[in-house]
Amino acid sequence: MSASILDLLQQRAVLLDGAMGTELMRAGLGQGECPDAWNVDKPEAVKDIQRRYYEAGSDAVVTNTFGANPIKLAAYGLAQRCREINLAGARLAKEARPEGRFVGGDMGPTGKFLKPMGEYVESEFEEAFLAQAAALDEAGVDFLIIETMYDLREALCAVKACRKASPLPVFISLTFNRTPRGFFTLMGDSPSKGLKALEREGASAVGANCTLDSEAMVELVKIMRPETNLPLIAQPNAGQPDVLGKKEMTYSQGSEEFVRHMLRIIDCGAQVVGGCCGTDAATIRRLAEAIK
Ligand SMILES: [Zn+2]
Numbered sequence: 001m002s003a004s005i006l007d008l009l010q011q012r013a014v015l016l017d018g019a020m021g022t023e024l025m026r027a028g029l030g031q032g033e034c035p036d037a038w039n040v041d042k043p044e045a046v047k048d049i050q051r052r053y054y055e056a057g058s059d060a061v062v063t064n065t066f067g068a069n070p071i072k073l074a075a076y077g078l079a080q081r082c083r084e085i086n087l088a089g090a091r092l093a094k095e096a097r098p099e100g101r102f103v104g105g106d107m108g109p110t111g112k113f114l115k116p117m118g119e120y121v122e123s124e125f126e127e128a129f130l131a132q133a134a135a136l137d138e139a140g141v142d143f144l145i146i147e148t149m150y151d152l153r154e155a156l157c158a159v160k161a162c163r164k165a166s167p168l169p170v171f172i173s174l175t176f177n178r179t180p181r182g183f184f185t186l187m188g189d190s191p192s193k194g195l196k197a198l199e200r201e202g203a204s205a206v207g208a209n210c211t212l213d214s215e216a217m218v219e220l221v222k223i224m225r226p227e228t229n230l231p232l233i234a235q236p237n238a239g240q241p242d243v244l245g246k247k248e249m250t251y252s253q254g255s256e257e258f259v260r261h262m263l264r265i266i267d268c269g270a271q272v273v274g275g276c277c278g279t280d281a282a283t284i285r286r287l288a289e290a291i292k
Contacts, residue, residue: 005060005102005143006169006204009231013266013291016104016235016274017053017061018284022249024049024064026280034076036068039088046089050096052281057288058274060102062145063089069132071110071125083135090139104145104171105136107158114153122157129161137166145171147235148210148276150186152194159201169204171272173233175211176220183220191220195228207233210276213240213253214261218268225269234270236262238278251278259286266291 002008024035027045038046046064053061068086070079078085086105093103110125112118133144144162149155155172162170174194176183183191191208198206206228208220217236224232239252262273275283 002100004169005104008059008102009205009271013271013273014059015057015284015288015291016272017050017058018275018279018281019277020049020062020064020066020106022277023280025249034067034073034078036065036073036085036089037076037078037081039064039068039085039092040081043088043092047092047096049281050093053284054096054098054101056281056285058101058284060104060142061093061096062104062106063093063136063141065089065106065132065136066108066147067111069107069110069128071112071120071128072108075111082131086132086135087139090136090141094140102142104143105133105139105141105168107132107136107144107146107162108148109150109154114151122153125154125157126161129158130165133162133165137168141168143169143171143204145173147173148175149173150175152185152187152189152197155194156197156201159198159203163202170202171205171233172198172203173207173209173235174198176208177211178216178219183223191224192227195224195230199228199230203230205231205233205272207235207270207272209233209235210237212236213238214258214265215253218261218264221265221268221270231271232269233272234262234265235274235276236265237276238283241278249278253278255279255283255286258283259290262287263290
């Protein structure tokens with residue numbers, strides 16, 4: 001049994017989980033409802049999703065705290081409950097975790113922009129991430145994982161805050177769009193610039209998640225791999241959402257196709273793999289079997 005997820009990474013590729021957001025919607029999360037508040041209000045629904053991922057073969061599952069920083073929570077009037085929601089989130093994931101597996105404390109973007117595009121300055125973002133990271137560290141997660149960052153400047157605030165709040169390993173993935181000129185974040189950061197800056201800031205693993213399907217992510221992984229010596233993260237979506245009717249959201253890549261390209265992603269050097277939007281426990285089970 002590995003003492004740290006970094007020890008496990010020395011031995012083999014680490015399998016993360018699939019989506020939380022789309023799974024919560026499937027479990028009944030309503031439009032405009034705060035997903036992170038379910039840690040307190042519907043804990044069993046959250047824990048069920050996490051238990052299914054562990055059963056499917058995930059080495060690590062992340063907490064349902066993607067939006068649980070004070071700035072994002074303020075949109076729901078919940079900013080003052082940041083610590084409570086993160087502590088509850090970590091407790092649920094730890095309760096679902098079988099022996100020898102890991103819990104990642106999940107952190108996502110604030111949803112706001114830095115000046116000049118937005119109203120915020122970096123110290124305000126850093127303060128918000130510090131509050132969240134401190135709560136996740138206090139709750140005893142095994143590592144911190146920052147995901148779906150579309151602005152390198154914001155991502156650097158988050159890594160800085162994590163390094164201040166905790167001695168735990170910090171994983172971070174940016175989200176890239178594919179353009180005719182190559183892959184870029186929403187704010188125009190290239191993979192090379194992004195990964196190098198995050199490595200300098202003290203991240204333990206770096207990479208990409210969301211937005212792209214697993215086929216497009218193969219191309220991105222080929223570009224990212226030579227840019228860093230750190231373990232590389234790849235968590236693509238299962239294609240693009242097809243909106244069928246009103247309620248059910250399906251994704252365009254079937255799990256067989258998703259997994260086929262994931263194996264190419266691992267061949268190209270990604271060591272921390274999993275799924276983002278549209279993936280579920282069945283996808284992760286299939287991926288776990290294919291990796292073996
Ligand atoms: Zn996603």
